[in-house]
Amino acid sequence: MSDHVYKVIELVGSSTQSSDDAIEKAIAKASKSLHNLDWFEVLETRGHIVDNKVGHYQVKVKIGFRLD
Amino acid sequence: MSDHVYKVIELVGSSTQSSDDAIEKAIAKASKSLHNLDWFEVLETRGHIVDNKVGHYQVKVKIGFRLD
Amino acid sequence: MSDHVYKVIELVGSSTQSSDDAIEKAIAKASKSLHNLDWFEVLETRGHIVDNKVGHYQVKVKIGFRLD
Amino acid sequence: MSDHVYKVIELVGSSTQSSDDAIEKAIAKASKSLHNLDWFEVLETRGHIVDNKVGHYQVKVKIGFRLD
Amino acid sequence: MSDHVYKVIELVGSSTQSSDDAIEKAIAKASKSLHNLDWFEVLETRGHIVDNKVGHYQVKVKIGFRLD
Amino acid sequence: MSDHVYKVIELVGSSTQSSDDAIEKAIAKASKSLHNLDWFEVLETRGHIVDNKVGHYQVKVKIGFRLD
Amino acid sequence: MSDHVYKVIELVGSSTQSSDDAIEKAIAKASKSLHNLDWFEVLETRGHIVDNKVGHYQVKVKIGFRLD
Amino acid sequence: MSDHVYKVIELVGSSTQSSDDAIEKAIAKASKSLHNLDWFEVLETRGHIVDNKVGHYQVKVKIGFRLD
Amino acid sequence: MSDHVYKVIELVGSSTQSSDDAIEKAIAKASKSLHNLDWFEVLETRGHIVDNKVGHYQVKVKIGFRLD
Amino acid sequence: MSDHVYKVIELVGSSTQSSDDAIEKAIAKASKSLHNLDWFEVLETRGHIVDNKVGHYQVKVKIGFRLD
Amino acid sequence: MSDHVYKVIELVGSSTQSSDDAIEKAIAKASKSLHNLDWFEVLETRGHIVDNKVGHYQVKVKIGFRLD
Amino acid sequence: MSDHVYKVIELVGSSTQSSDDAIEKAIAKASKSLHNLDWFEVLETRGHIVDNKVGHYQVKVKIGFRLD
Numbered sequence: 076m077s078d079h080v081y082k083v084i085e086l087v088g089s090s091t092q093s094s095d096d097a098i099e100k101a102i103a104k105a106s107k108s109l110h111n112l113d114w115f116e117v118l119e120t121r122g123h124i125v126d127n128k129v130g131h132y133q134v135k136v137k138i139g140f141r142l143d
Numbered sequence: 144m145s146d147h148v149y150k151v152i153e154l155v156g157s158s159t160q161s162s163d164d165a166i167e168k169a170i171a172k173a174s175k176s177l178h179n180l181d182w183f184e185v186l187e188t189r190g191h192i193v194d195n196k197v198g199h200y201q202v203k204v205k206i207g208f209r210l211d
Numbered sequence: 212m213s214d215h216v217y218k219v220i221e222l223v224g225s226s227t228q229s230s231d232d233a234i235e236k237a238i239a240k241a242s243k244s245l246h247n248l249d250w251f252e253v254l255e256t257r258g259h260i261v262d263n264k265v266g267h268y269q270v271k272v273k274i275g276f277r278l279d
Numbered sequence: 280m281s282d283h284v285y286k287v288i289e290l291v292g293s294s295t296q297s298s299d300d301a302i303e304k305a306i307a308k309a310s311k312s313l314h315n316l317d318w319f320e321v322l323e324t325r326g327h328i329v330d331n332k333v334g335h336y337q338v339k340v341k342i343g344f345r346l347d
Numbered sequence: 348m349s350d351h352v353y354k355v356i357e358l359v360g361s362s363t364q365s366s367d368d369a370i371e372k373a374i375a376k377a378s379k380s381l382h383n384l385d386w387f388e389v390l391e392t393r394g395h396i397v398d399n400k401v402g403h404y405q406v407k408v409k410i411g412f413r414l415d
Numbered sequence: 416m417s418d419h420v421y422k423v424i425e426l427v428g429s430s431t432q433s434s435d436d437a438i439e440k441a442i443a444k445a446s447k448s449l450h451n452l453d454w455f456e457v458l459e460t461r462g463h464i465v466d467n468k469v470g471h472y473q474v475k476v477k478i479g480f481r482l483d
Numbered sequence: 484m485s486d487h488v489y490k491v492i493e494l495v496g497s498s499t500q501s502s503d504d505a506i507e508k509a510i511a512k513a514s515k516s517l518h519n520l521d522w523f524e525v526l527e528t529r530g531h532i533v534d535n536k537v538g539h540y541q542v543k544v545k546i547g548f549r550l551d
Numbered sequence: 552m553s554d555h556v557y558k559v560i561e562l563v564g565s566s567t568q569s570s571d572d573a574i575e576k577a578i579a580k581a582s583k584s585l586h587n588l589d590w591f592e593v594l595e596t597r598g599h600i601v602d603n604k605v606g607h608y609q610v611k612v613k614i615g616f617r618l619d
Numbered sequence: 620m621s622d623h624v625y626k627v628i629e630l631v632g633s634s635t636q637s638s639d640d641a642i643e644k645a646i647a648k649a650s651k652s653l654h655n656l657d658w659f660e661v662l663e664t665r666g667h668i669v670d671n672k673v674g675h676y677q678v679k680v681k682i683g684f685r686l687d
Numbered sequence: 688m689s690d691h692v693y694k695v696i697e698l699v700g701s702s703t704q705s706s707d708d709a710i711e712k713a714i715a716k717a718s719k720s721l722h723n724l725d726w727f728e729v730l731e732t733r734g735h736i737v738d739n740k741v742g743h744y745q746v747k748v749k750i751g752f753r754l755d
Numbered sequence: 756m757s758d759h760v761y762k763v764i765e766l767v768g769s770s771t772q773s774s775d776d777a778i779e780k781a782i783a784k785a786s787k788s789l790h791n792l793d794w795f796e797v798l799e800t801r802g803h804i805v806d807n808k809v810g811h812y813q814v815k816v817k818i819g820f821r822l823d
Numbered sequence: 824m825s826d827h828v829y830k831v832i833e834l835v836g837s838s839t840q841s842s843d844d845a846i847e848k849a850i851a852k853a854s855k856s857l858h859n860l861d862w863f864e865v866l867e868t869r870g871h872i873v874d875n876k877v878g879h880y881q882v883k884v885k886i887g888f889r890l891d
Contacts, residue, residue, distance in 0.1 A: 080716035083697040083747070085423040087479065093163050095229050098258075099265060104420035104482055106263035115265070117256040120185040122166075124206070127174035129167055129183070135423065138260070139699065142716055148308035151289040151339065153355040155411065161231050172352035172414055188253040190234075192274070195242035197235060197251070203355070207291065210308055216648035219629040219679070221831040223887065240828035240890055271831065275631065278648055284376035287357040287407070297435050299501050302530075303537060310535035319537070321528040324457040326438075328478070331446035333439055333455070342532070343359065346376055365571050367637050370666075371673060378671035387673070389664040392593040394574075396614070399582035401575055401591070410668070425695040427751065433503050444692035444754055460525040462506075464546070467514035469507060469523070475695065488784035491765040491815065493559040495615065512556035512618055543559070547767065550784055561763040563819065569639050580760035580822055596661040598642075600682070603650035605643060605659070611763065624852035627833040627883070683835065686852055705843050707773050710802075711809055718807035727809070729800040732865040734846075736886070739854035741847055741863070750804070775841050778870075779877055786875035795877070797868040818872070 081113065081139045089133045094120050097134040111141040149181065149207045157201045162188050165202040179209040217249065217275045225269045230256050233270040247277040285317065285343045293335045298324050301338040315345040353385065353411045361405045366392050369406035383413040421453065421479045429473045434460050437474040451481040489521065489547045497541045502528050505542040519549040557589065557615045565609045570596050573610035587617040625657065625683045633677045638664050641678035655685040693725065693751045701745045706732050709746035723753040761793065761819045769811045774800050777814035791821040829861065829887045837881045842868050845882035859889040 088101025098115060106112055119135040156169030166183060174180055187203040224237030234251060242248055255271040292305025302319060310316055323339040360373030370387060378384055391407040428441025438455060446452055459475040496509030506523060514520055527543040564577025574591060582588055595611040632645025642659060650656055663679040700713030710727060718724055731747040768781025778795060786792055799815040836849030846863060854860055867883040 079701060080713055081699040083699065085425075085477075085697075086482075087421040087423065089419060095265070095268070101420055102260055102263060102265065112260040112263060114259050115257060121183060123182050124170055124180040127170060127180060129163070129170065132163070137697075142698075147293060148305055149291040151291065153289075153357075153409070154414075155353040155355065157351060169352055189251060191250050192238055192248040195238060195248060197231070197238065200231070205289075210290075215633060216645055217631040219631065221629075221833075221885075222890075223829040223831065225827060237828055273629075278630075283361060284373055285359040287359065289357075299537070299540075306532055306535060306537065316532040316535060318531050319529060325455060327454050328442055328452040331442060331452060333435070333442065336435070341357075346358075367673070367676070374668055374671060374673065384668040384671060386667050387665060393591060395590050396578055396588040399578060399588060401571070401578065404571070425697075425749070426754075427693040427695065429691060441692055461523060463522050464510055464520040467510060467520060469503070469510065472503070487769060488781055489767040491767065493561075493613075493765075494618075495557040495559065497555060509556055545765070550766075561765075561817070562822075563761040563763065565759060577760055597659060599658050600646055600656040603646060603656060605639070605646065608639070623837060624849055625835040627835065629833075681833075686834075707809070707812070714804055714807060714809065724804040724807060726803050727801060733863060735862050736850055736860040739850060739860060741843070741850065744843070775877070775880070782872055782875060782877065792872040792875060794871050795869060 080142050082142055083137050083139045084109075085118070085135065085137050087133050087135045089122075089131045091131045094132045094134055097132040098136055101134065101136050102138065105138050105140075109140050111143070112138060113141055114139045148210050150210055151205050151207045152177075153186070153203065153205050155201055155203045157190075157199045159199045162200045162202055165200040166204055169202065169204050170206065173206050173208075177208050179211075180206060181209055182207045216278050218278055219273050219275045220245075221254070221271065221273050223269050223271045225258075225267045227267045230268045230270055233268040234272055237270065237272050238274065241274050241276075245276050247279075248274060249277055250275045284346050286346055287341050287343045288313075289322070289339065289341050291337050291339045293326075293337045295335045298336045298338055301336040302340055305338065305340050306342065309342050309344075313344050315347075316342060317345055318343045352414050354414055355409050355411045356381075357390070357407065357409050359405050359407045361394075361403045363403045366404045366406055369404040370408055373406065373408050374410065377410050377412075381412050383415070384410060385413055386411045419481050421481055423477050423479045424449075425458070425475065425477050427473050427475045429462075429471045431471045434472045434474055437472040438476055441474065441476050442478065445478050445480075449480050451483070452478060453481055454479045488550050490550055491545050491547045492517075493526070493543065493545050495541050495543045497530075497539045499539045502540045502542055505540040506544055509542065509544050510546065513546050513548075517548050519551070520546060521549055522547045556618050558618055559613050559615045560585075561594070561611065561613050563609055563611045565598075565607045567607045570608045570610055573608040574612055577610065577612050578614065581614050581616075585616050587619070588614060589617055590615045624686050626686055627681050627683045628653075629662070629679065629681050631677050631679045633666075633675045635675045638676045638678055641676040642680055645678065645680050646682065649682050649684075653684050655687070656682060657685055658683045691753050693753055695749050695751045696721075697730070697747065697749050699745050699747045701734075701743045703743045706744045706746055709744040710748055713746065713748050714750065717750050717752075721752050723755070724750060725753055726751045760822050762822055763817050763819045764789075765798070765815065765817050767813050767815045769802075769813045771811045774812045774814055777812040778816055781814065781816050782818065785818050785820075789820050791823070792818060793821055794819045827889050829889055831885050831887045832857075833866070833883065833885050835881050835883045837870075837879045839879045842880045842882055845880040846884055849882065849884050850886065853886050853888075857888050859891075860886060861889055862887045 086101040088097040090096035154169040156165040158164035222237040224233040226232035290305040292301040294300035358373040360369040362368035426441040428437040430436035494509040496505040498504035562577040564573040566572035630645040632641040634640035698713040700709040702708035766781040768777040770776035834849040836845040838844035
């Protein structure tokens with residue numbers, strides 16, 4: 076990581092499966108327009124309740140990627 | 144959400160399965176006495192260790208529900 | 212817990228499987244040199260991205276254990 | 280406040296008018312079922328965006344009231 | 348704590364004696380209407396000043412209790 | 416919000432009128448280049464002082480919008 | 484701001500009108516004994532409840548001013 | 552508290568007796584040069600260790616007082 | 620403190636007497652295996668409730684000591 | 688700053704020289720694609736250790752710039 | 756530090772040289788009107804950007820000094 | 824970092840030179856008894872004031888190292 080500069084963006088991924096899957100969803104989306112994705116950090120885990128169960132998880136993540 | 148007021152309560156759910164399941168446990172309990180459950184926010188994830196493994200996850204959540 | 216003193220250490224576990232599994236990895240490692248592990252608290256969930264997916268989860272946990 | 284014990288609850292008020300009005304909405308709702316409301320603390324100000332304007336403010340407040 | 352769900356409420360106890368006593372005052376009040384009180388966490392210690400001394404301590408605590 | 420991914424950006428709006436208006440200013444600016452603006456969260460309220468009055472409010476907000 | 488040193492003080496302004504007005508009240512008071520007031524930062528918004536309405540807003544602010 | 556402005560200062564009191572007494576020490580000192588002391592808030596409790604015991608407690612407090 | 624390096628460890632002391640005594644218990648334990656204990660910082664005060672009273676205080680502290 | 692809206696982005700600069708230089712590296716990179724850079728705020732200072740020395744500093748900064 | 760009370764003030768020092776020098780500037784200014792300066796704590800490091808470089812560092816510090 | 828577990832310890836390094844040098848001092852000390860030092864994170868920068876200048880910087884860092 077010695078000479079690089081990284082940009083950090085913030086996304087909210089959502090998933091009906093699991094909180095881990097919501098992270099994957101956010102990363103998958105980011106990868107469609109960005110290269111060199113390097114790491115993520117979870118900021119916040121929340122979600123909506125539907126019929127007294129978790130309807131979907133919403134995980135806010137920071138994603139860091141290397142600038143060329 | 145325009146005209147409503149929501150109340151937010153704090154519960155700790157526990158599960159031997161997973162941290163996600165501990166959230167479900169808290170929501171299921173809340174739904175027994177409350178209506179209109181709307182969202183949850185994870186505040187803290189912790190748990191007890193039994194025989195050098197996670198014995199059970201304890202997840203502290205805020206749960207928001209609409210007041211009539 | 213009445214008369215005891217507990218020590219709290221900080222570890223980062225990593226797993227290619229799930230964030231819960233990363234917690235288990237940290238606890239398993241701690242148990243090799245320490246006795247009386249009692250509880251854990253999640254401080255931070257992050258990870259590396261490989262090929263536009265979560266390469267591995269890295270979960271920073273505090274682990275508390277009873278001093279004899 | 281010398282001998283009293285106070286309970287603190289958490290509500291989210293919403294208003295299309297202003298963030299201050301969202302606080303009033305939460306207090307008005309609380310006053311329908313509780314007596315001796317004493318103070319409020321703002322925890323979080325957010326809201327939804329509709330047609331590129333603030334659709335309504337959502338203010339999360341703690342409300343303290345004296346227990347008899 | 349394996350299968351249980353806990354509710355967490357927030358109280359402010361006050362005492363002219365000490366900050367520890369303010370915690371006791373809050374717990375004593377909670378015990379009049381709730382069962383199975385399990386733990387407390389101190390959130391904030393403050394108080395009023397009267398005649399250039401602590402008039403009374405006000406300690407905001409979370410109190411957790413097991414839901415049946 | 417079930418299948419969507421949201422991006423969250425950070426803006427500082429300023430207004431000579433009010434802190435609420437500074438939020439509107441930030442949203443209005445964001446709407447010129449972005450679609451599907453969904454929610455905002457206030458991070459910080461500050462401002463400059465001119466002639467011993469608030470010269471203008473500066474409100475730092477996060478704005479979330481749905482990615483197509 | 485290049486060569487200057489600024490002092491930052493903390494005040495609580497109160498107003499029966501609005502939270503913005505409570506900020507103005509604090510600044511007005513500060514200006515009676517201090518010069519070169521430069522900026523403010525809101526730390527905390529709270530208030531007392533009177534007759535089930537906001538009796539007055541209390542806004543804790545930091546105020547920065549240039550030292551000569 | 553309706554029309555007043557309060558100033559908040561920060562002191563560290565120390566005591567060989569107890570953490571509560573360190574608060575009293577800070578208030579006693581403040582009262583020598585200030586009037587209308589109204590409330591305190593504990594920010595931080597720490598201290599020095601002497602001969603494997605608490606040598607003295609050091610409690611950092613904010614103290615609020617009414618400006619005339 | 621000019622040339623030294625200090626290590627900081629985290630302990631939880633418990634006491635049926637008082638929160639201050641829980642700090643002493645943690646320091647006493649630390650002193651059995653470590654030298655040059657220098658300062659402590661309180662991170663968290665909590666405890667268990669037994670028979671509607673504080674059963675014991677649990678105070679999480681950081682303890683700093685000089686490395687030789 | 689009266690009528691402007693500012694955008695705030697997050698970058699991580701790295702430098703083998705110093706933590707201040709890592710800030711400069713992040714700003715230099717940002718300036719290649721953005722105009723009107725106005726201020727920075729340090730969020731986090733960390734780095735990698737190589738051969739028991741700081742290999743390079745990594746400083747996470749927010750950078751604010753005026754939108755036209 | 757056993758019997759003393761300390762006051763803590765907040766200053767922002769600025770420097771075109773380095774973040775460390777901004778701390779020195781704040782201390783130098785404080786020393787012109789105060790005696791017995793004892794310690795400082797860095798609260799926030801930020802600065803202005805001029806010509807795509809750090810124009811000057813602004814470091815907000817708390818400075819503690821012993822009251823006589 | 825895929826299969827490893829890391830331990831994180833906390834040290835305070837001090838230096839009369841600079842805040843960066845205080846980090847180096849902490850790392851140098853850690854390296855005398857530990858292997859595989861991997862990264863550091865700055866938690867807190869403070870110091871003592873001597874003769875109205877920084878006497879020495881004290882930087883509290885977390886240091887992470889790989890467990891075998």
